[in-house]
Amino acid sequence: MVDKKGLVKKILNTKEKFTKGAVIREPGSTKNYKTGNWRTFKPTIDQAKCIKCGKCWAYCPDAAIYKDEKGNFQVNYDYCKGCLICQKECPVKAISYAVEEK
Numbered sequence: 868m869v870d871k872k873g874l875v876k877k878i879l880n881t882k883e884k885f886t887k888g889a890v891i892r893e894p895g896s897t898k899n900y901k902t903g904n905w906r907t908f909k910p911t912i913d914q915a916k917c918i919k920c921g922k923c924w925a926y927c928p929d930a931a932i933y934k935d936e937k938g939n940f941q942v943n944y945d946y947c948k949g950c951l952i953c954q955k956e957c958p959v960k961a962i963s964y965a966v967e968e969k
Contacts, residue, residue, distance in 0.1 A: 885900070905949075905951075908949035908950075912941065918959050920959075923953035923957055929947060931945075
C-alpha cells in the first residue's frame with residue numbers, strides 16, 4: 868500500500884515549485900535523440916531546381932529540413948525519417964529520393 872501522506876509531504880518539500888494551470892516551463896526536445904536511422908528513403912534536394920519556396924520545410928513533420936547560411940534548404944539526416952512528405956509537397960519536383968543503404 869502506498870503511503871499517500873508521506874508521498875504528498877515529500878512532493879511539497881521539494882525545492883522545485885509547481886506551476887498553476889499545468890504551465891510547462893521548458894518544452895521537451897528530441898534534439899538529443901537522433902531518429903534518422905529509421906529511414907527507408909533518403910530525400911535529396913536539387914539546389915538547381917529549388918525555388919526556395921519553403922514548402923518542404925513547412926510540411927516536414929520532424930523539422931529535419933533547415934535553411935543554411937546561403938539560403939538553401941538542406942536535409943538534416945540525423946532526424947529525417949524518410950517520409951517523403953517534402954517530396955510530395957515540392958511544387959517544382961526538386962526533391963528526389965533513393966532507398967537508404969545501411
